[in-house]
Amino acid sequence: MLLKPGRGFFFAIVLSSVAPVAGATALAVDPMTVLIREYSRGNGSYEYLNSGTDESYARYILDRPSSPYANIKWSLLPSPDTPTRRAIESVSTQEHPVNLRDLHDMKVWDLGFTKAHIASETFRMPQELRYVPGAWSIVKAGIEPDIYAQAIRNQGLEHPAMTANYALAAQLLRAKLAATPPSLWKIRGLRHDVLDRFVGGEFMLAHDFHYLIQFLDGALATWDAGSTSAYGFRQLPAPLRLGRIAAAYRQRLPFEHEPCMEDDTHDPEHAGEGTFDRRPLCFDDATDRAIHVWYAHELVQELAAIHDRANGAPTLAERMAAPLRSSRQGWIGIPRPSAIAEVTRIEVVEAKVTGQLLVEGDVSYRDAFGASRRALRLSCGMRP
Structure with missing residues (x-):
């Protein structure tokens, strides 16, 4: 079985702290989904989903799992079993064959175990970002320079976590608009006028703030891995992108x-x-997931520090905070801040994946329910 350490047939050697090369894993492949699907077809998904925890996987991947600055351990991978071979075959093409190491590196990347710097000989930092603090985090978050800069002009740097939400929402909206025929924008609820006001620096309506956060909510509710970023790399999942761009904004402050x-x-x-x-x-x-933990606490602190006034027009901070308080991050995070941080855990990711595969008919109800129950135990402050 691939990438789950509970079977005990691998040897881990600490050789390098360099992240997997992003260009080599930029294929539109989601290893979490394809592996769970193939194990389900072989009636092995229950064993796969219950073979380890987020903590055990972190021990397998990192040299110091409890440190935010942990480095990746290079591991001698076992020979792939039948479901893993099927998974590799299903995502390989003649032009882009995928091997076991590729699948491993993709999963390590997607789950946030890598750091800011991207190991690629072909990438050159965009001129607009070359001397900007936190430039590598901007790139890792997949936020284009104009959106990064305009979010500062629109929302400021006083609340880096809140500003990050609006920057990522605008970037996600731009990508969705670009991938959708204009004739379908209205029927799919895609508001190009909101993006135009954001990028153009126009006055943002209250509805614009709510629309962007609702749009972001949709991305945070699902597991979407394997797409290509604006910089040509494998794109991080949305929660980790939030942490990275928030970190970049924080790095602008003393x-x-x-x-x-x-x-x-x-x-x-x-x-x-x-x-x-x-x-x-x-x-x-720091690793992407360590930064996301920081981001989760930062967001809750920023929201807690903003108090709506009874009289007068709402301030910019109040207008930014209102949609976030009613978002999925607000509902799960304000009562218990660590709940936001836990969305990157393997148990939560697997619950999202099995939920999607259940709808597609690729996993059983038992497996989807079991994965969901494991994730819900975390939301109650319990470890599996």
Whole structure:
């Protein structure tokens, strides 16, 4: 079985901290979905879905799983079993054959175990971003330079997590509009006028704020992996993109003590270690999922600090906060901040994937219900 450490037939060797090469995994392949589908066809999905936890997988992948600055362990992968071979065959083409290592690297990337810098000899940082703090996080988030800059003009930098939501929503809307024939925009609820006002720096209506966050909600509710970003790399899932772009905005603000050293590695004396250590992370040296944990707490703190006034026109911060409080992040995150961070856990991802596959008739109700129950236990503060 691929990528689940519970079977005990691999050897892990710490060889390198370099992330998987993004260009090599930029194919439109979602390993989580294809693996669960193939195990289900072989009546092995129940065993696959219950063979490990997010913690056990992190121990398999990282050299220091509890550290936000953990490096990836290079692992000698086992010979693929029958469902895994079928999965590889189903996603391989003559032009783009996929092997076991590719599938492994894709899953590691999608689940947020890599860092900001992208190992690719062909990529050159866009001129507009070359000297911008947090440029690698902007690229990793797949936010184009004009949307990145306009979000600052529109929403400011005082609330980096909230500004990140609107930047990502605008980027997602642009991508959806580009992929949809204009004749279908109206019937599919795609508002090009909202994007035009955002990018053009026009006054944003209250409806515009709500529309963008509702649009983002749709992306956060599903698991969508394997697409190609605006920079030609494998695109991160939406929750991890939120963390990355929020980090980029935070890097525009001053730090009491710079958390990164000149080589972009974390400074042990000043960089936060996550969890209860509230010092700022060195975002360039932190994994995507560690940054998403930071983002989750940052968003809740930003929302908690904004209080609606009884009289007078609402401030920009109040207009930004209102849609977020009623969004899925607001509903699950304000009562329990760690709930936002948990959306990147394997158990939650598998619940989303099996839910989609159940609709398509590719997994049983038992498997989908079991995966959903595991994820719900997390929302109740329980570990599987």
